[in-house]
Amino acid sequence: TRSTRPQRLLHAVQKNATRGDPRSVINAIDQFCRHKEWAMNVGDEKGCILDSVVSEVNPSTVLELGTYCGYSTVRIARLLPPGAKFITLEFNPKVAKIARQVIAWAGLEDKIQLVEGASGDLIPKMKEQFGVETFDLVFLDHWKDRYLPDTKLMEECGLLKKGSILLADNVICPGTPDYLEYIRNSPRYKSQYFKSHLEYTKVEDGLEKSVFLG
Ligand SMILES: CCCNc1ncnc2c1ncn2[C@@H]1O[C@H](/C=C/CNC(=O)c2cc(-c3ccc(F)cc3)cc(O)c2O)[C@H](C)[C@H]1O
Numbered sequence: 350t351r352s353t354r355p356q357r358l359l360h361a362v363q364k365n366a367t368r369g370d371p372r373s374v375i376n377a378i379d380q381f382c383r384h385k386e387w388a389m390n391v392g393d394e395k396g397c398i399l400d401s402v403v404s405e406v407n408p409s410t411v412l413e414l415g416t417y418c419g420y421s422t423v424r425i426a427r428l429l430p431p432g433a434k435f436i437t438l439e440f441n442p443k444v445a446k447i448a449r450q451v452i453a454w455a456g457l458e459d460k461i462q463l464v465e466g467a468s469g470d471l472i473p474k475m476k477e478q479f480g481v482e483t484f485d486l487v488f489l490d491h492w493k494d495r496y497l498p499d500t501k502l503m504e505e506c507g508l509l510k511k512g513s514i515l516l517a518d519n520v521i522c523p524g525t526p527d528y529l530e531y532i533r534n535s536p537r538y539k540s541q542y543f544k545s546h547l548e549y550t551k552v553e554d555g556l557e558k559s560v561f562l563g
């Protein structure tokens with residue numbers, strides 16, 4: 350049977366990237382998706398914005414919603430200080446298996462805790478099961494209609510503290526209208542839109558960075 354897109358992306362990494370070199374893994378995926386087969390990674394253009402936010406926040410605790418093939422996981426993990434706690438959630442076991450191999454190829458498995466399951470089930474368990482108090486940074490990149498419910502759930506579970514940063518991908522394309530409306534009108538957040546393009550295309554997209562005010 351035909352391979353899956355994540356499997357083909359993993360093979361491109363194993364063929365073209367150097368083991369233990371996160372930068373080469375990132376480049377191999379970007380080359381593959383730009384020239385061979387598009388895939389829904391945050392990509393190089395939005396990835397630079399992600400890098401700058403991660404570097405600025407210099408987080409001790411990070412949560413990623415929607416690992417997919419691990420492209421943004423590798424981008425984030427390579428910039429984290431030693432001892433940082435980085436949890437990424439992926440509910441599709443086949444996709445998680447690919448992501449684990451991409452992360453291992455980058456040599457970053459010791460910095461990342463990939464947890465298989467649905468965010469709605471796992472977010473309420475973060476404190477008791479994963480020993481997390483609050484998250485300094487959350488990267489939202491899973492199903493777009495889940496950004497808002499999961500943000501409200503993180504608030505309810507006390508996982509955000511004054512200064513916590515939410516960074517959301519795809520707020521224009523495919524779009525997350527209910528999330529944007531909520532986060533831009535809530536007195537509990539200060540938001541900023543970073544205009545960019547849909548990965549590997551000229552279509553407009555962007556990242557929304559929101560600071561939780563407590
Ligand atoms: C109950 C589940 C919720 N909880 C969950 N808990 C854990 N893991 C979850 C949850 N919900 C989903 N996931 C996982 O995250 C991944 C899913 C990621 C989704 N990303 C997009 O849909 C997208 C589309 C485009 C796009 C743009 C233009 C186009 F023309 C086509 C596509 C671009 C982009 O940058 C995009 O990120 C993965 C496949 C899926 O298993």
Ligand SMILES: [Mg+2]
Nearest residue numbers: 391490518519
């Ligand atoms: Mg995305």
